[in-house]
Amino acid sequence: MAVTSTADIGGHTDQSAKRDPVLIGLLAAAFVLMAAYALGILPTWLYRVPEEWIPPTAEMLDVVFAFVQNDLGLIHLTRFIAEGPLEFLLDATANLLYGKRRWPYLGPIPWTAIAAATAVLGYYLGGWKMAALAGGTFVWTALIGQWDIAMQTMSVLIVAAPFAFLIGLLLGIAAWKYKWVDRLIKPILSILQTLPFFTYLLPAVIFFKVGPTAGAVATIIYAIPPMILMTTLGLKKVSPEVVEAGKMSGCTRWQMLTRVYLPAARTELLVGVNQVIMLCLAMVVLTAFIGMPGLGAKLLAMMGSFKLGRSFEIGITIVLFAIMLDRLSKAWVEKQPYHHEKGTPWWQQHAYLLGGVALFVIFYILAQFIDFFAEIGRRQSFSKGKEIDKAIKGFLAIEGVNAVTDWLRWFLNVKVLIPFRNSLLWIPTSAFILLITALTYWIGGKRPAIWGFIFFTIIAFSGWWDRSVITLYTVISAVIISMLIGIPLGVFAARSAKWPRRILLACDTAQTFPSFIYLIPAIMLFGVNDVAVVFAIVIFTTVPLTRYTIEGLRTVPPEITEAADMSGATRRQKRWSVQLPMALPTMAVGFNQAIMFAFFMVIIAAFIGTQDLGQELQRTLAGTELGKNIVLGLNVSLMALTFDLAVMSWAENRKKVLGLT
């Protein structure tokens, strides 16, 4: 029964799509426009929106900002925050971690003391493995000679993460408590989540000074949204009986919130903490683009001067930090309270705390006498940057490898990417908009199509059409290539019993890496060009595609596969006509994430030297052209939102049809 019905459903949508007059109309109109253009009879205003029709949005925005900034005096407020409390905290952590000469003039804390204390924390949260991971990361960082830059990054993270947590928590509570706040916040959140990070950076620079303060502000803003979502989710999930028990115990509203709801939502809040930390790390690395010193800046400099060995080492440090922060915070989510036997002495009850403090103090004192324990200078470090450099370059120079990368570069560029890009650029704007509308209509139905039409029309009038199309071309090419890799990989992995878990773990781990990291192999293999950009995006986006393919296939209800078995389906039939259709909604989520990731990565890749919006965006950072920056950022956001709406609406409908919700 179930088997035939899914097959029916698949057939049904295909048929209705073919017959749909709206779809046919849209496509026909687009083709007429293209044909007209090919014949040279298309009015130019239908080809590209004429220069003089484009409203001076950027300039108007600049005027508005100037007004808010200077006439309303917002700048004084933000500068006060920046130079007051925020800078104070950043200076304090900077002093403690790498010895910046500011209050409290105590630092730098010896690396051995920090490594030992975090190892104990790791042990408390997750046993020996976590201890090794936590301690090992710090030891590696110190030995490789990157302690100071790593601590520059951490000093911002340590301040930004708690702020993002607190603000997210408060907004989350407000959105849970008041419907209107929820309604107000939701659309802002979805725009924020698709806005390219350059757009977070520039306002931060303008309003909060260059350097760590601006970096911290951008990082905080970037990390807030998931905390809001997790907070509302957690509060909504608190069991009604727990709530009623609280009320019957005579809690006031404040007591309800602080003693019942928040503690009962502990798991979700801690998951939020995990996400806040990971996003903070990702962003704090990217603040290199606005001159924030640290791991990101060093990586940027090393990649810029093509020092691949050192880039590689910094990459490992960043990855280690990412894995450590992720695993430790996840272990904290898992950690449940347990009771001590009666009569356990207090020092035993607090053994970990005492042990951590004791080790910290011991190493602190040791470091006063033994320099090596306090600090490892550049000369003493074990960095093998030059040697790795030679090895990599030697490897790439090997005849076979060289031939392969060269051929790939040539093939992708000349046979695939450039023709594709040129044909997209050839299409008249009017036809392009209609094609996008048709596509989103076909995928998601009426509502997404209307939004797609509106969004792309706005882009057409933004004055940045060609660059937007180039951005889109990069994203589409990369996502198609990663689908060709990720989906078969997922399907293949889901067949066996052991592989899914391993690959899922690998994907999960890879997803915690700051996106920057993915540039390293791309540049190593292909140098600085379009192919490297696409390659970087491909690695980055293959991860969610594989992940959700496996997840989708694995969550097909067993009754349904059994029913297929009973009706005598072969393995092949079963996969194609039962499992894949059922898994499609979940796979669509992965597809959507891949597109969002691609939009994110394409902007970062501007660093490599592209001709798209990212490049322009990066330029606005130097010129502090806020209006233009926002316009460009919104263009990226609008394109991303178009796909987001269409794909998610498709997945929702599909799930409803299949009864998976």
Next chain:
Amino acid sequence: MAPVISAKNVWKLFGPDPERYLRDMPADRGFDEIRADGYIAGVKDVSVDVGKGEMLVIMGLSGSGKSTLVRCFSRLHDITGGTIEVDGQDIMSLNERDLIDLRRSKMGMVFQSFGLLPHRTVLENVAFPLEMRGQDRHTRRERALEVVRLVGLEGREDYFPRELSGGQQQRVGIARSLAIEPDIWFLDEPFSALDPLIRREMQDEFLRLQEMLGKTIVFITHDFDEALRLADRIAIMKDGAIEQCDTPDEIVMHPATEYVRKFTEDIDKARVVHARGLSLPINGATVEGPPVDGRARIQDLARQLVNETREVIPVADEDGKVIGVMQRKDALDLLLGAG
């Protein structure tokens, strides 16, 4: 004596604008018609009193509105129509502060899935209502220890809920609800989530507590045996309305509606009905021989009934005074199921 809880024509509707709907609704609208209008009648025109020290058991199938009714009594739900008085006070007229005070001083509630706070130890859970009242750490610890002992959990004060079995968790729930020494005790299917053996044990425990404390109790269950073991009176609910509210004897012997009759059909009546329940007026008949105790269940009189030679047996109240007579045939019919 004035009832502790007095509900009059209570309505609780769920839906978009229940007050307005109820105001404009024609009288005697049925449950299904209301549902067709887009509302659910959680509680439908219920009037019931609960006396001091009485144990009222509310029964009914799942979804019949038992939980909703009890949540109206404690104003966890605001009712849509009617009045509920607790100790003579209309609870719908209380402001937030007074309501909190009422709950802090008079009411305790036990939940089906316990509703324990997962991040607090047994002792902290039990002390929670006292903490909310603002009692100092020392007094509330003393009191919490006392109740924990009362429910037989001493030695586990420092455990966290997830470290306890279901039965133990419910003991914590019971202890918590007793911590403030409430006058009124609500229990919403407290033992349904437990497996049968533990359930039995917890019922005995509960009876022991009740004997000791003598509280006014509203107890929800969907298990008839449980109801019969515990109840002074049973209220049977269907579609939000109370079909019948009476003593177990009356419900079994004289079901008020067809639904109640169906509901009680499979019960072993001899286990429920007392001699008093079968007793008829004497009406001048001659009574001879020693009377049976009116409080005895027919089942417990089985041996005597079988050996009995009299066709008409006198029934006495607790003071030994004859209050009526029981036909031997009626009693045997009940016992042997030939009725």
